[in-house]
Amino acid sequence: MSLLSVEGLSVSYGANPVLRNVSLAIEPGEIVTIVGPNGSGKTSLLKAIIGAARPASGRVSLKKGLKIGYVPQRLHIDQTLPITVERFLRLGENVSRADCKAALEAAGVKDLLKRQMSQLSGGQFQRVLLARALINRPDILLLDEATQGLDQLGSAAFYQQIEDVRRDTGCAVLMISHELHVVMSASDRVVCLNGHVCCEGTPAVVATAPEYRALFGTGTGGALALYRHEHDHGHDHDHPQSHEAAK
Amino acid sequence: MFDDFMTRATLAGIGVAFAAAPLGCFVVWRRMAYFGDATAHAAILGVALSLALEMSIFAGTMAVALVMAVTVTLLAGRDYAMDTLLGVMAHAALAFGLVAVSFLSGIRIDLMAYLFGDILAVSRSDLLVIWGGAALVVALIAWRWSALLTATLNEELAYAGGMDPKREQLVLTLCLAITVAVAIKVVGVLLIAAMLIIPAAAARNLAQTPEAMAFIAAGIGGVSATVGLRSAYLLDTPAGPSIVCVAAVIFALLSLVGWRRRSAR
Numbered sequence: 001m002s003l004l005s006v007e008g009l010s011v012s013y014g015a016n017p018v019l020r021n022v023s024l025a026i027e028p029g030e031i032v033t034i035v036g037p038n039g040s041g042k043t044s045l046l047k048a049i050i051g052a053a054r055p056a057s058g059r060v061s062l063k064k065g066l067k068i069g070y071v072p073q074r075l076h077i078d079q080t081l082p083i084t085v086e087r088f089l090r091l092g093e094n095v096s097r098a099d100c101k102a103a104l105e106a107a108g109v110k111d112l113l114k115r116q117m118s119q120l121s122g123g124q125f126q127r128v129l130l131a132r133a134l135i136n137r138p139d140i141l142l143l144d145e146a147t148q149g150l151d152q153l154g155s156a157a158f159y160q161q162i163e164d165v166r167r168d169t170g171c172a173v174l175m176i177s178h179e180l181h182v183v184m185s186a187s188d189r190v191v192c193l194n195g196h197v198c199c200e201g202t203p204a205v206v207a208t209a210p211e212y213r214a215l216f217g218t219g220t221g222g223a224l225a226l227y228r229h230e231h232d233h234g235h236d237h238d239h240p241q242s243h244e245a246a247k
Numbered sequence: 248m249f250d251d252f253m254t255r256a257t258l259a260g261i262g263v264a265f266a267a268a269p270l271g272c273f274v275v276w277r278r279m280a281y282f283g284d285a286t287a288h289a290a291i292l293g294v295a296l297s298l299a300l301e302m303s304i305f306a307g308t309m310a311v312a313l314v315m316a317v318t319v320t321l322l323a324g325r326d327y328a329m330d331t332l333l334g335v336m337a338h339a340a341l342a343f344g345l346v347a348v349s350f351l352s353g354i355r356i357d358l359m360a361y362l363f364g365d366i367l368a369v370s371r372s373d374l375l376v377i378w379g380g381a382a383l384v385v386a387l388i389a390w391r392w393s394a395l396l397t398a399t400l401n402e403e404l405a406y407a408g409g410m411d412p413k414r415e416q417l418v419l420t421l422c423l424a425i426t427v428a429v430a431i432k433v434v435g436v437l438l439i440a441a442m443l444i445i446p447a448a449a450a451r452n453l454a455q456t457p458e459a460m461a462f463i464a465a466g467i468g469g470v471s472a473t474v475g476l477r478s479a480y481l482l483d484t485p486a487g488p489s490i491v492c493v494a495a496v497i498f499a500l501l502s503l504v505g506w507r508r509r510s511a512r
Contacts, residue, residue: 052406070407077400081276082454091397092408116455142407 002027003066003140003172004049008058011044018044020196021058026140031166031173035180035206036193037215042176043073045193046144049174066140069133069171071126073144077117085120086113089132099135106168107131108161123154127161134165141165143175155179159186180216252367257476259369259377260490263433263442264468266381266426269388269461271447271468273419276399276457280444281330282319285337287427287439289315292344294361294431298351305376309428315340316420341436364435364487366476373432380429384422391418396457433472434487441491442468449498452505467497 005025011018019041026032034042047053049060050070062068077083089100097113104110107130112120120128126146133141143162147155159179163186166173190206192198198211206212274283290308297307319332327335348358360368369377388395398405398412405412430439446468447460454460475490482489 047403047406050403050407052403068407070404072401072403075401075404078276078278080448080451081399081457082451082460083400083457084455087456087458088400091393091400093393144403 001063004060004062006045006049006058006060009045009048009060010056010058011041011048011053012056013044017056018195019048022193022197023058024191024197026172026174028139029166029170029172030188031163031175031186032189032191033187034174034176034191034193035178035212035216036198040194042193043144046070046142046174046176049142063139067136067138069136069138069141071129071133071141071143071146073146073148073176075125075129079118083117084113085115085117085128088117088128089135091132092136095135100131103131103135104128106134106165108157122149123158126150126158130158130161130165134169137169138171140172140174143173143177145176145178147177147179162186252369253476253480255369255371255374256366256486257473259366259374259433260472260476261469262374262377262381263426263430264446264472265465266384266422266429267442268446268450268465268468270384270419270422270426271443271445271464272450272457272461273388273395273399274423274443275447275451277419279419280440281333282316283423283443284440285319285333286312286316286423287430287436288337289340289344290427290431290436290439291361292340292347293428294436295344295347295351299347304431305380305428308431309424311340312424312427313421316424317417320416320420360435361431362435362437363485364431364433364438366433366486366490369432377429377432380425384425387418387422391415395419434490438487438491441494445491445494445498446471449494449501452501452508467494467501471497 002025005023007023009022010020018039022041022045024032024045034045036042044053048055049062050068051060085104086097086100089095089103090097100113101110104112104127107127109124109127109131112124112128117125117128126149130146133143141162147158150158162173162175165171185203187203189200190203191200192206192209192212192215194215198215199206199209201209274280290312293308293311294304296302296311297304300307315336319329319336322332345358357365394405394410395415395418397408397410398415402412405415426443427436427439430442434442446464449467450460450463453463471494472490475493476486478484478493479486479489
């Protein structure tokens with residue numbers, strides 16, 4: 001049985017429809033990436049899954065007892081709120097100090113327990129968020145552009161961590177990302193979203209799909225070359241306008 | 248021991264400080280300072296209504312504060328920004344309240360007592376209401392603590408953890424209304440927000456965790472009430488404002504400590 005399934009989901013903000021008739025299912029242990037331009041409803045889809053956005057129609061069904069680990073797009077902690085990493089990780093119920101240490105280690109940051117959240121670097125902060133998502137041993141991780149604000153090396157390392165987590169714990173991963181090149185190589189399946197599901201499939205299939213190229217242009221092919229370098233290169237030289245489309 | 252008016256006043260001040268401390272922390276963290284202020288100002292309309300209808304001031308002010316807070320929460324972000332809406336509602340309620348009180352001829356009302364508090368006139372039954380209300384606020388916040396804190400950090404995080412941030416917001420709104428209602432007698436509508444914000448903001452300089460901040464704020468509030476009342480008695484100054492002055496001085500001192508600590512790092 002799927003961990004979660006979305007059937008015919010539509011979401012609107014006021015009169016603006018952001019998602020139309022989206023269907024999607026996530027199986028245990030798979031890494032699925034959602035790509036799509038700004039305003040394509042990626043974040044709204046995740047919000048609908050966790051129950052923060054109400055569907056206008058359609059439904060979201062979660063497997064009974066499904067444990068979700070959520071890493072938000074941005075988490076701003078007000079300067080006036082003092083909180084240590086340990087306290088932050090122990091916000092949920094029944095979290096021991098040993099759990100905190102284990103989660104921090106799994107997220108690739110040890111020895112941060114006593115630090116104030118406000119003193120962490122961007123990369124450390126995102127990893128603490130990841131640790132917090134992992135702490136209840138979730139069946140699925142949801143990540144909403146979790147590497148925003150990290151440099152290329154930082155985000156590559158972060159996604160490597162996600163793969164390690166999946167390997168070690170077997171949890172499924174559903175993530176949104178702008179960084180097509182890094183993400184695509186790490187995903188089992190890619191869903192291209194633009195208000196509706198344009199196309200989906202393995203990274204190789206999506207990267208060559210006409211719908212995907214229409215959205216992102218062939219310009220991203222240069223980046224994709226990281227993934228498909230052995231048989232796909234040099235094709236963006238005669239399409240300078242496609243770079244514009246990619247942005 | 249409750250026979251002495253100073254004892255009753257001190258206990259009333261400490262009661263309000265205890266309720267205001269944890270609530271004040273959330274007011275500071277969630278940047279609701281103006282919201283607290285507005286809710287408190289609206290309470291003067293509640294005073295007028297209570298007097299006109301000859302009902303308890305506590306019930307009247309709490310009802311108006313609650314209606315005000317819920318209305319603002321529901322309307323905010325639609326046509327007007329939160330602070331605009333608060334400015335309109337709070338001052339309208341204050342103005343209507345002041346006008347309404349003037350219609351209540353026949354009853355001689357000391358309006359100053361409601362604007363600046365009348366802590367020295369706290370009776371035994373007032374004390375019961377204040378401590379009852381304060382206990383309710385502290386219990387509500389303690390019960391919802393984790394969920395409130397998670398929702399304050401990030402709404403989506405709360406949703407993903409199976410909590411409902413809107414419900415938690417309502418808990419805070421309710422606590423705010425209760426606090427306003429019990430604090431009117433102690434510091435008056437104009438200074439209630441000070442009791443919420445100043446101790447919490449002062450505590451920020453010493454605290455490493457949210458819980459510590461709430462406890463330290465309670466301590467600072469309690470000390471402010473005690474020292475403020477004592478100096479009001481000795482210097483013959485108005486009691487409510489004296490309490491707030493002491494809290495403000497503590498804030499300034501602790502801010503210096505916090506600043507030195509940060510620059511030492």
